[in-house]
Amino acid sequence: MLLDVHDLKVEFRTRDGIARAVNGVSFGVDAGETLAVLGESGSGKSVTAQAVMGILDSPPGRITAGEVLFQGRDLLRLNEDERRRVRGAEMAMIFQDALSSLNPVLPVGDQLGEMFVVHRGMSRKDARAKAVELMDQVRIPGARERVKQYPHQFSGGMRQRIMIAMAIALEPALIIADEPTTALDVTVQAQVMDLLAELRREYKMALVLITHDLGVVADVADRIAVMYAGRIVESAPVQDIYKAPAHPYTRGLLESVPRLDLKGRELTAISGLPPNLTRIPPGCAFHPRCPMARDVCRTDEPPLYAVSETRGSACHFRTECLHA
Numbered sequence: 001m002l003l004d005v006h007d008l009k010v011e012f013r014t015r016d017g018i019a020r021a022v023n024g025v026s027f028g029v030d031a032g033e034t035l036a037v038l039g040e041s042g043s044g045k046s047v048t049a050q051a052v053m054g055i056l057d058s059p060p061g062r063i064t065a066g067e068v069l070f071q072g073r074d075l076l077r078l079n080e081d082e083r084r085r086v087r088g089a090e091m092a093m094i095f096q097d098a099l100s101s102l103n104p105v106l107p108v109g110d111q112l113g114e115m116f117v118v119h120r121g122m123s124r125k126d127a128r129a130k131a132v133e134l135m136d137q138v139r140i141p142g143a144r145e146r147v148k149q150y151p152h153q154f155s156g157g158m159r160q161r162i163m164i165a166m167a168i169a170l171e172p173a174l175i176i177a178d179e180p181t182t183a184l185d186v187t188v189q190a191q192v193m194d195l196l197a198e199l200r201r202e203y204k205m206a207l208v209l210i211t212h213d214l215g216v217v218a219d220v221a222d223r224i225a226v227m228y229a230g231r232i233v234e235s236a237p238v239q240d241i242y243k244a245p246a247h248p249y250t251r252g253l254l255e256s257v258p259r260l261d262l263k264g265r266e267l268t269a270i271s272g273l274p275p276n277l278t279r280i281p282p283g284c285a286f287h288p289r290c291p292m293a294r295d296v297c298r299t300d301e302p303p304l305y306a307v308s309e310t311r312g313s314a315c316h317f318r319t320e321c322l323h324a
C-alpha cells in the first residue's frame, strides 16, 4: 500500500471550544489507484488532505493522533526538512484556487522550473526548457512564449493546467487534488478533469480526488470514501456504491444529485445540517438526520464495520441499508 492513514485526528481550537475536524480517519491508497473523497462542506476532507500533505495550519490546527504511512514511513514523525523533500517530489497537491497558490509576481515558467532547480539541482536554463515541456504536456498552447507570462495572464482553466503541471513535474507517486475544478465553468471542468485523469494514467500516479461532483467520481475513481463529521462512514469500490450504498448518508448524497441514468426522478436533499464539530452528537453522528435511526444509533458509535473484503460501513443497519 502506497498511503496508509491510521486513526488520524485533527482538532482546531475555536472560540466555541475544540472542533474535532478529523475524528479517527483511516484509509489506504494503493499505487496507481484513484480514491474519491466525498462529503458535505465541513466534513473534514480538506483538513485530512492538509494533514497528510504536511501543510496543516498549525496553530490553530493540531494533529492529536494517528499515523500517515507513506511508502512505509510515518510522515508525522519526519522533521520539516524531510517533509519538504517528500512534498512535490513524492506527493503533490492541486488546489481549487490556482491564483492563490501560484506566486503572482513570478512568471509561471520560473515557478515550474523552480521544482527542478530545488529538487533536481538543474541549471536555470535546463529548468526553463523543462517548464516549456511541461506546459506542452498539459496542452497550454504557445508554451514557448507563455512560459514568461504571469499567473494573472492565464484563464482559470489554463492556470489549473499550470497547477497540474507543477504537481506532475517530478512524477510523484501520489497526487492529492482538492476540488481541482470547482472554480471553473462546466466545459472547462471536464477538460481539466480529463487531462488530470489522462496524465495520472500515463505516469501511473495514485490520486486522491476530493470532489462534490459525483459524475466525475463515476468516471475516474476506483474507490470512494464518504466522510461525515470528520469520519469515514463508508468506503467501497465505486461500482458497489453506485449499485447500493451501505450507509444512509451515502444514499442521501447519491439521491441529492441529478443522475443521467435516472432522468425524471425527484431530487431529494438530505434534511437537516451537518453537526457543529465542537458538539458532535453522541452515538452515530448522523443519527439526527438519518431516516433509519433507532435507539442504538443515539448511544453507540458504530465503527467502520467490514461489509465485504473491500467494503466498510459505519452503520448499525448497514445490511438493511444495502437491501433497502
Ligand SMILES: Nc1ncnc2c1ncn2[C@@H]1O[C@H](COP(=O)(O)OP(=O)(O)OP(=O)(O)O)[C@@H](O)[C@H]1O
Pocket: 012, 013, 014, 019, 021, 039, 040, 041, 042, 043, 044, 045, 046, 047, 048, 057, 060, 061, 277
Ligand atoms: N483554520 C481553521 N480554523 C478553525 N477551524 C477550522 C479551520 N480549518 C478547518 N476548520 C474546521 O474543520 C472543519 C472541516 O473543514 P474542511 O475544510 O476539512 O471541510 P471540507 O470537508 O473540506 O469542506 P468543503 O467541502 O467546504 O471544502 C470545518 O468545519 C471547521 O470546523
Ligand SMILES: [Mg+2]
Pocket: 045, 046, 047, 178
Ligand atoms: Mg475543502
